[in-house]
Amino acid sequence: MRLITVSGPPSSGKTAVICRVIEALRQQAVKVGVVKFDCLSTEDDERYKSMGVLVRKGLSGALCPDHFFVSNIEACFHWGLDEGIDILISESAGLCNRCSPHIKDVMSVCVIDNLSGQNTPKKIGPMLKSADIVVITKGDIVSQAEREVFSFRVKNVNPRSTTMHVNGLTGQGAEELARLFAESSDVGGLGERQLRFAMPTALCSYCLGEKRIGEEYQKGNIRKMDI
């Protein structure tokens, strides 16, 4: 089974792009499954279901979403194997921008949109920096010059990535992305594999439910600004 991790800031068009890719993959009779990770709520699983795609949903709730992802992805992988899925796609929002769900030697995609601001490629860090493919969306809304400046910014942050433009509304570019998905290497299993980037360290009183502000309540891994 192939596994693709797709990440990107909220509302960048991840689901629209994945849906278009699935349509293209289906023409080649490839069986696709999706695991949608989110924090508090999502209705995207319904969107996949309405397309007849096998889908699982994981909401991290009070937990750090990327810790939640890494603790569950292996079970999701086994689910995919049991269902006889050819390509399993994990979709997770960019969340705190500090994280990335990308796994070594597993194809990774970052979806980012042209409207998100020219400094965003720098801001969103490892999920873009460590991605194999960067998909830029919403190109129809901006000028050609803006598209070019934006992909230039992306290339500066991640020069070794394949950068491509996909229109989530019309599907333009999705076929090419589907081809890359289908050509990715088979992932035998996830046990012993490593994340490309370490998760944020956080182990302090606030992780354990502390709500009060003040020095005396701050315990554990605390860092102070130089003010």
Next chain:
Amino acid sequence: MDINEIKIVSGTDKNGNSESVEELTIRKGDILVLAGPTGSGKSLLLSDIEQLANGDSPSGRRVLVDNKVMDPFSMRITACLSQNMHFVMDLDVGSFIGLHAKSRKIETNNTVEKVLKQANDLAGEPLSADMHLASLSGGQSRALMISDAALISNAPVVLIDEIENAGINKTMGIQLLSTEGKMVLIATHDPTLMLTAQKRIIMKNGAMFRLIQSDDVERKHLKYFLEIDRVLEGFRHSLRHGNRLDEETLKRLVELEGANHEQ
């Protein structure tokens, strides 16, 4: 980049029926107009060309460059002016032009000044390097887009989508973009622009419906269209600057109509 022709191998309309124009070749120096009602597929055809579609767009068209399939990311052969009236990027005008030039590997001096000057010649209101890109007016944005497309995106194929909506000098804009030896495609609703090209494609329901070659009789219409445009432009200018219409202006119009009837 030297390109001699672009061939569009047709696809389907919105309902999946084959296009009536099966193949369209655009050669160096050609100016081609796309006409048709809103939603008839003009912009999609332009975007097919921009992205060098290879059966992967909703139309299923394929675009061949000198008879070959090309990767749109490996080469930039098009300069496009889309219907967008505003920029969204959070940058000042000067940095934006500079960055765009850098992304196209243009290292020459005073690019920013040149682009700005050209934009100012087009726009009704001046713009400067320190202005915020996203806060430019529709006219300023469009003028900058045209100037940028002409000077920085300078490419053998020029795609222009409804330049008449910009509130800028459309004739001057077209002249700037379609310099000699380029392949120019203009999507428009403007009758004058439609007749400035030798050929026009009529779009219908997402498809290339008919290819019309302009002839001498059509050319003769152009002279009158230009005259009507000029008169309207005069009124536009006058009204925009707070003038009122009066008996005098009405008389001029009536005379003009009489003159046209006599001819």
